[in-house]
Amino acid sequence: MFKFSEISDKCVKCGKCIQVCTIHNINSDEVTSPRGFLDLLGAYERGELNLDKNAKNIFESCFLCTNCVDVCPNSLRVDTAIENVRKDLANKYGIAWYKKAFFWLLRYRKIMDFCAKMGYVFQSCAFKIKESTMTPRFSLPMVKKERLFPTAKGKSFLNSHEEFIDNGGEKTIGIFIGCMGNYAYTSIGESLLKIARELKLNVHLMKKQACCGAPAYFTGDFATVEVLAKRNIEYFESLRDKIDAIIIPEATCSAMVKVDYEHFFHDNDEWRERAKEISKKIFLATEYLEKETNLAQILASKGKRLESVTYHDACHARKMQGVYKEPRKLLAQNYDIVEMSDPNECCGFGGVTMQAEKYHLSRAAGQRKAAMVNDTNVKFVSAECSACKMQISNALHIHGSNVKFENPIDLIAANL
Incomplete structure (x- = not known):
């Protein structure tokens, strides 16, 4: 209790x-x-x-x-x-039917894979597709006609590669990619593999990973969270001797696994301690790359680009994990960093309920952030979070801005 x-x-x-x-x-x-x-x-x-x-x-x-x-x-x-x-x-x-269906799917990776493929096949029926984004033809929960969504990919990131990638290195990193990175923003995973090759880090894709459980946690579906959290903790424990670190290019997923699993198991001593032990191996991707590798020096040797970047501090990165200097240090090797008036202000994604049932509040927060981004006159806005990417990209779309959102991992890989 x-x-x-x-x-x-x-x-x-x-x-x-x-x-x-x-x-x-x-x-x-x-x-x-x-x-x-x-x-x-x-x-x-x-x-x-x-x-x-x-x-x-x-x-x-x-x-x-x-x-x-x-x-x-x-x-x-x-x-x-x-x-x-x-x-x-x-x-x-109770929980709305569409949330129940979504959270149920999160428990079963193979069914999620199948649904993602069907979404890829039929997305043009419900959405107008332009480049790598799409807008709805009609409104449903979470699907408003003004909304901008990422296109689904025909093949998930995890299913696009062998589980173990030998880059001839002495260290092996596990990659926890997150659901959005696995099914929609797959370039993040590809960029991470490119960086790992450059650094000679072997990669274990940890294909039995489950969703971190954050969407269910924020909504109150604790039964789903318990299933997913225990499954991940047990799986991570089984890989303890095979990998040196688990890196996650998603702030929400990283915060959930590294911080919130311990909070979730507040009244279960055994699982709380197991979660605490596993958290020692968890790193947000830019945190690990800046602190544990020579990536900054490699990037510096590539020289400066003409493009400028403004950085948004994802709530689950800066406030929950203290990660904000690391991505800026890496990006600053090749891009001019232009700080917005308040990089720490929440972009307003807020979770499934906020997006589906209180979109007017999410939209209002997003427009505040879009105005800040637009005032910087940069080419890119960046944050290590796909929820922020979806929210800010939509806010910029509504705002009529030409600024493009990119995960810092994608921007870094572009310079290698």
């Missing part, structure tokens, strides 16, 4: 969180602010608040950006508390 009072009672109401809260910046409502959430969560534990439809609407309005945790003098895990109350909401009200 999660003890909400352990977090809510420690809030001193200093108000630092309100200044950086993504939802509060949009609606300026004290109720949907970090200290508002905590007050309500304390009341819920004391039996003074029923989880009615109004409470459901409030708790599902949080973007889980962790800005509040980042600035809180007590580092209170507001995000973890909200994730746990969403579990109670899911138990009481």
